[in-house]
Amino acid sequence: MPRIKSPEELENVRQDILSRRDPNKSCISICAGTGCLALGAGEVIAAFQSEIEKQGLHAEVDTRSAGCPGLCERGPLVVIYPEEICYVEVSPEDVEEIVSQTVVGKKAVERLLYTDPNTDEQIVHVYEIPFFKNQKRLLIDDNMKIDPRNIEDYLAIGGYSALAKVLNTMSPEKVTEETIQSGLRGRSGSGFPAGKKWKFCRGSEADIRYVICNCHEGDPGAFADRRVIEANPHNVLEGMIIGAYAIGASEAYVFVGDEFPQTVENIYKAIEQAEEYGFVGENILGSGFDLTLKVSIDGGGYVLGESTALMASMEGKVGEPRTKYDHATDKGFWAKPTVLNNLQTWANVPIIINHGAAWYSDIGTESSSGTRVFSISGKVKNTGMVEVPMGMTLREVVFDICGGIIGDKKFKAIEVGGPMGGFVPESLLDLQVDYEELDKVGLAMGPSLIVLDEDTCIVDMVKYFLNFLAKESCGKCTPCRDGLRHMINILNRISEGRGRKEDLDLLELIAKVQKKAALCALGQGASDPLLSTLKHFRDEYEAHIEEKSCPGCICKALSAASSGANA
Amino acid sequence: MAEVTLTIDNKEIKAEEGMTVIEAARNAGIDIPSFCHHEHLEPYTACRICLVEIEAKGRTDLHTACSYPVAENLVVTTKTDEIIEIRRTLLEMMLSHAPDSRDVRALAEEYGAEKDRFAKESSFCIHCALCVRYCAEVKKKYAVGFVGSGTSREISFNPEIASKECWDCRECFELCPTEALQTAYLFTEALTSSSTPFEFEFKEE
Numbered sequence: 001m002p003r004i005k006s007p008e009e010l011e012n013v014r015q016d017i018l019s020r021r022d023p024n025k026s027c028i029s030i031c032a033g034t035g036c037l038a039l040g041a042g043e044v045i046a047a048f049q050s051e052i053e054k055q056g057l058h059a060e061v062d063t064r065s066a067g068c069p070g071l072c073e074r075g076p077l078v079v080i081y082p083e084e085i086c087y088v089e090v091s092p093e094d095v096e097e098i099v100s101q102t103v104v105g106k107k108a109v110e111r112l113l114y115t116d117p118n119t120d121e122q123i124v125h126v127y128e129i130p131f132f133k134n135q136k137r138l139l140i141d142d143n144m145k146i147d148p149r150n151i152e153d154y155l156a157i158g159g160y161s162a163l164a165k166v167l168n169t170m171s172p173e174k175v176t177e178e179t180i181q182s183g184l185r186g187r188s189g190s191g192f193p194a195g196k197k198w199k200f201c202r203g204s205e206a207d208i209r210y211v212i213c214n215c216h217e218g219d220p221g222a223f224a225d226r227r228v229i230e231a232n233p234h235n236v237l238e239g240m241i242i243g244a245y246a247i248g249a250s251e252a253y254v255f256v257g258d259e260f261p262q263t264v265e266n267i268y269k270a271i272e273q274a275e276e277y278g279f280v281g282e283n284i285l286g287s288g289f290d291l292t293l294k295v296s297i298d299g300g301g302y303v304l305g306e307s308t309a310l311m312a313s314m315e316g317k318v319g320e321p322r323t324k325y326d327h328a329t330d331k332g333f334w335a336k337p338t339v340l341n342n343l344q345t346w347a348n349v350p351i352i353i354n355h356g357a358a359w360y361s362d363i364g365t366e367s368s369s370g371t372r373v374f375s376i377s378g379k380v381k382n383t384g385m386v387e388v389p390m391g392m393t394l395r396e397v398v399f400d401i402c403g404g405i406i407g408d409k410k411f412k413a414i415e416v417g418g419p420m421g422g423f424v425p426e427s428l429l430d431l432q433v434d435y436e437e438l439d440k441v442g443l444a445m446g447p448s449l450i451v452l453d454e455d456t457c458i459v460d461m462v463k464y465f466l467n468f469l470a471k472e473s474c475g476k477c478t479p480c481r482d483g484l485r486h487m488i489n490i491l492n493r494i495s496e497g498r499g500r501k502e503d504l505d506l507l508e509l510i511a512k513v514q515k516k517a518a519l520c521a522l523g524q525g526a527s528d529p530l531l532s533t534l535k536h537f538r539d540e541y542e543a544h545i546e547e548k549s550c551p552g553c554i555c556k557a558l559s560a561a562s563s564g565a566n567a
Numbered sequence: 568m569a570e571v572t573l574t575i576d577n578k579e580i581k582a583e584e585g586m587t588v589i590e591a592a593r594n595a596g597i598d599i600p601s602f603c604h605h606e607h608l609e610p611y612t613a614c615r616i617c618l619v620e621i622e623a624k625g626r627t628d629l630h631t632a633c634s635y636p637v638a639e640n641l642v643v644t645t646k647t648d649e650i651i652e653i654r655r656t657l658l659e660m661m662l663s664h665a666p667d668s669r670d671v672r673a674l675a676e677e678y679g680a681e682k683d684r685f686a687k688e689s690s691f692c693i694h695c696a697l698c699v700r701y702c703a704e705v706k707k708k709y710a711v712g713f714v715g716s717g718t719s720r721e722i723s724f725n726p727e728i729a730s731k732e733c734w735d736c737r738e739c740f741e742l743c744p745t746e747a748l749q750t751a752y753l754f755t756e757a758l759t760s761s762s763t764p765f766e767f768e769f770k771e772e
Contacts, residue, residue, distance in 0.1 A: 322612070478615050486663070486686065516649070
């Protein structure tokens with residue numbers, strides 16, 4: 001493929017791709033996301049390919065190894081187009097029946113349909129499944145329609161048209177202004193307005209500027225970010241290229257961990273294709289704008305998500321946070337002006353350019369526009385990746401999208417924001433997904449949601465998060481390193497029945513000092529899960545200490561005592 | 568170098584641009600305690616004992632004096648109730664590692680830190696990294712570094728380098744506020760005779 005040299009040429013290429021595609025042709029789309037692959041999607045894909053060969057259908061039927069649509073709980077997932085019939089938990093043994101009955105016979109295989117766990121109703125079409133229907137899917141709705149490793153699929157759904165529009169008709173200032181107007185805020189947690197960050201960076205005098213896409217994701221229970229880029233890498237790259245143009249950056253990096261080879265492979269492949277087609281490199285689409293785009297593999301530590309540690313790691317230094325008084329937009333990567341945004345922030349950019357700032361800012365709440373893709377796990381009926389509009393309540397996410405609690409047990413808490421987030425009790429379930437609303441109760445917009453039922457011990461969960469941080473902290477500063485050690489010590493003795501009356505005050509003191517004195521955001525936020533539970537679930541701690549009982553029957557040293565008390 | 572005027576503990580002082588708050592304070596005879604600050608080493612901001620309150624551009628926040636650059640009209644307060652509580656708690660954490668360190672005990676007494684508030688874990692090291700940074704920044708030998716992360720982080724000599732470089736140097740020993748460094752060195756000395764390979768993490772700043 002020769003490099004595309006102008007927006008007009010891009011449109012010709014797109015028309016050519018579309019002319020070779022018949023929208024009424026059958027296509028078997030199999031989720032090839034990390035989750036479904038782990039559940040055996042690779043074998044299912046191979047089985048479909050050989051079955052189609054066997055039945056001599058390759059001229060009439062396409063197969064696609066698609067991006068993850070999110071219903072990971074029920075994988076491997078298969079959607080048959082154009083009817084959009086959805087099958088769940090498909091195994092290679094089901095393949096022959098699906099091809100004969102559905103693809104050829106146009107009839108659904110009932111036993112493979114999604115059954116609503118609350119109504120026992122069988123649902124035929126993917127768009128009717130409440131899990132999908134109740135989301136607001138801007139970033140991930142097309143995932144089953146594209147093979148992440150095939151740029152033609154992305155072009156067929158209008159990919160890179162936002163880039164063409166920007167390079168053809170908009171000045172960098174106009175792009176920045178449009179992004180500011182859209183209200184797009186950083187999806188990493190702090191929620192800084194993306195367009196403003198770009199403006200600051202562009203305003204910094206420098207011979208070179210950098211753009212970084214943060215794909216580093218290491219929270220327990222978090223897999224949404226990497227799944228978004230894995231499923232549709234070109235969307236993120238397009239956002240980065242547009243951002244680089246707005247900022248005046250000439251080099252861009254995708255910072256990603258190699259714990260998820262599928263994700264990394266898809267990104268490499270997408271960059272290779274984008275270079276081949278002329279969306280990165282010199283004179284992009286004939287505009288005179290040049291950009292190189294590279295992957296930077298991280299060292300694998302959780303703390304590398306912190307911006308100063310991230311950039312140190314990219315420079316080949318030890319990935320530890322450092323105290324800085326300059327903004328990255330003035331002195332970031334290699335001490336040059338740098339914009340670091342989360343991949344979900346970048347992924348929203350083409351959508352904003354295509355639909356306009358006014359359209360985008362109408363989605364969500366007044367102060368938080370757009371959507372956020374979360375990974376949701378724990379004791380809900382449907383776990384997976386969900387995209388929710390800002391302003392939706394956590395109750396709607398748990399019950400309307402995810403179908404409520406497994407076994408219809410009682411909801412206990414939802415953990416929002418990972419190891420530096422907090423636990424939300426039933427009484428606050430009507431909390432909206434919104435930067436300000438979450439901040440009011442001490443929570444951040446993290447990538448993961450973990451739902452806990454009545455059989456969970458809060459003390460045990462907090463211990464889990466603190467132990468995670470005790471390993472993942474760099475250990476550089478005293479309040480984080482030693483604070484974590486002592487908080488864990490105290491929680492250990494509480495869960496072993498040796499808790500003391502003064503322990504809760506001591507925990508609060510350590511947390512307070514850590515919050516004020518730690519070097520970086522990891523240390524400052526490390527006690528947040530603890531503090532939120534001391535506020536909302538204090539009675540559980542008191543039961544452990546005073547009654548020597550564990551209400552969730554989890555802490556081994558206490559469970560016997562508590563079940564004895566109940567008997 | 569341009570001169571700037573700032574206020575530290577209600578005292579107006581002059582300092583040269585490029586200095587840090589801790590240097591300016593010490594030049595003016597105001598002591599701000601710290602374990603990881605050293606005049607010949609880059610700021611490290613890890614012990615957090617030097618946290619002071621700094622008012623700049625209408626905002627008041629806690630900052631490490633060892634790294635914060637002086638500027639015109641800064642208002643610095645080196646001791647408030649909040650700072651005393653932080654220092655006391657951090658010292659109590661340090662005492663749990665190095666209960667016999669003279670430097671830590673002296674400061675602990677000043678701040679009323681209790682020796683036994685936290686469970687003991689006598690690793691002796693308080694992770695000031697003076698040895699690690701001195702070896703890297705001044706001697707450029709990288710003979711001592713950190714291994715492990717989080718709560719398992721500890722100093723360790725690289726036996727291969729240490730066996731060549733440390734015998735005639737050992738300049739880092741007197742920098743150590745506790746006994747940890749000497750212990751680690753003796754341990755390494757013992758190791759070098761067995762030539763056991765083990766992982767070592769270089770510290771570069």
